[in-house]
Amino acid sequence: MTTVGVLHETAGRERRVALTPDGVTRLRRLGVRVLVETGAGRHAWFDDAGYAAAGAEIGARSQVYDESDVLLVVRPPDDIAALPAGRVLIGMLDPLGDPALAEALAAQGVTAISLDLLPRTLSRAQPMDALTSQANVAGYKAALLAAEAYGGFFPMLVTAAGTSRPAQVLVLGAGVAGLQAIATARRLGALVSGYDVREAAQADIASTGASVLRLAGAGQNGGDGYARGLAEEEAAAQLSALAAAIPRFDVVITTAKVPGGRAPLLVSEDALRAMRPGSVVLDLGGGNVAGSAADTRTVTEHGVTVIGAPNLSATVPVAASTAYGRNVVALVSTLMPEGRLHIDGADEVQAAVLVCRDGAVVHPRLREIEREIR
Structure with a gap:
């Protein structure tokens, strides 16, 4: 069974959480195990009891890192070095604004998917459009x-x-x-x-x-x-x-x-x-x-x-987290329609948001930036 982990945000002044109890319920329907870091939603007024009632397990950050196949965040965690190789990190990672982050994740052996790279011209990507949902709140x-x-x-x-x-x-x-x-x-x-x-x-x-x-x-x-x-x-x-x-x-x-x-x-x-x-x-x-x-x-x-x-x-953490969580669930559903993780590089939506994989930066725009720097 695939395990999806939800991390507490480490960025200063960040009150959102990547998945709400509502999102846990939706993922559980896919046959996915959900593991939430203790206190991950407290700044957005989603307590651990609410996650547990929705079917999630609650654990320490180290447990979430160790046992999760997919890790959900809003913004990049500040402890990237703790990410085990082979994990999939999904969030608004802003790789175009911080290309060094993409390189660090690739070197760590992490597969990174960034929702802020989603092409808005694709109608089927609209339910995943986190930039739109968060801009609406802002x-x-x-x-x-x-x-x-x-x-x-x-x-x-x-x-x-x-x-x-x-x-x-x-x-x-x-x-x-x-x-x-x-x-x-x-x-x-x-x-x-x-x-x-x-x-x-x-x-x-x-x-x-x-x-x-x-x-x-x-x-x-x-x-x-x-x-x-x-x-x-x-x-x-x-x-x-x-x-x-x-x-x-x-x-x-x-x-x-x-x-x-x-x-x-x-x-x-x-x-x-x-x-x-x-x-x-x-x-x-x-x-x-x-x-x-x-x-x-x-x-x-x-x-x-x-x-x-x-x-x-x-x-506005309640509204923003709820909307973002639904964006994440929509994306995760395309990555594991039957509860098993499968990233399809030929899929236009998945290819557009894929930052790095198998130890290398793969996103075309980021590879151009790498070449320019070198």
């Missing part, structure tokens, strides 16, 4: 966090003390996180505008009922459904145009990311200086805002609150 929380930090009301309020105008909110980037941030901010009553360099995404913004901020210059989608990075001249023109538009807004939420690349700068120092005191800028993309830092909230000398929040989904 976009929702971004709007709430921005509303909490803003010193005024998001909706227009008419009271005996007078009328308060609604907040003007701009969301930069109309991927899953951006569209959810737009929708949530609109539910809170703000007047919302959205911007994305991709023409197709501008139609998505309009479909939510938000206004579309149109600036000169449009990019293209990548072939895998992700945004591509802009050329240097395009990026400079975009930054200048945004600097002129941003000061009109009370709240700006940025969500732009480029897989395997640096998040684009969208809010410059000039734009921050021109914003009204009391304005809020929330950087969900991690690097979209000049001077922002992860997990920090600062106020500029001009009175603008800047929030760095690249991992907001971890702050």
Whole structure:
């Protein structure tokens, strides 16, 4: 019988867990044994008793490593050296952002599968799309966090003390996180505008009922459904145009990311200086805002609150873990449809997420990076 292990997350501020009791029940139906590390779900409010009731066994981390064929994580564990050779590690490993991790896992003899490499253009991969499920959570929380930090009301309020105008909110980037941030901010009553360099995404913004901020210059989608990075001249023109538009807004939420690349700068120092005191800028993309830092909230000398929040989904651990666990179950079900592990390198979905196997990095994009480094 194949054993699937669930590890407690070791990354700082990470509250999610890779599998919830609901996911245990689903895996048990495949005839799989599930072994959960003691306390793996406690930060997401899933206790060991709940896992046991769903049919999982509870054990120490060393037992999970020793007895599991497949190990489930959200983010890479910090004790990779403890991973026994021959194990399969599944998580959001970000190998394009950290190619050295892929090499370390290969050297360890571990087969690594990274959900963040999943091609969004394949319809049958949608139930496994962890980036989408987690971005959806992050976009929702971004709007709430921005509303909490803003010193005024998001909706227009008419009271005996007078009328308060609604907040003007701009969301930069109309991927899953951006569209959810737009929708949530609109539910809170703000007047919302959205911007994305991709023409197709501008139609998505309009479909939510938000206004579309149109600036000169449009990019293209990548072939895998992700945004591509802009050329240097395009990026400079975009930054200048945004600097002129941003000061009109009370709240700006940025969500732009480029897989395997640096998040684009969208809010410059000039734009921050021109914003009204009391304005809020929330950087969900991690690097979209000049001077922002992860997990920090600062106020500029001009009175603008800047929030760095690249991992907001971890702050909504129940919803995020439940969605992620279902993504994992969908993937694991394709790897062991009859309860026995079988990785098919010819399968387009499995090949797309396979990072390393048999002591070697096998993902084409990662092998290109290796050649460039050498």
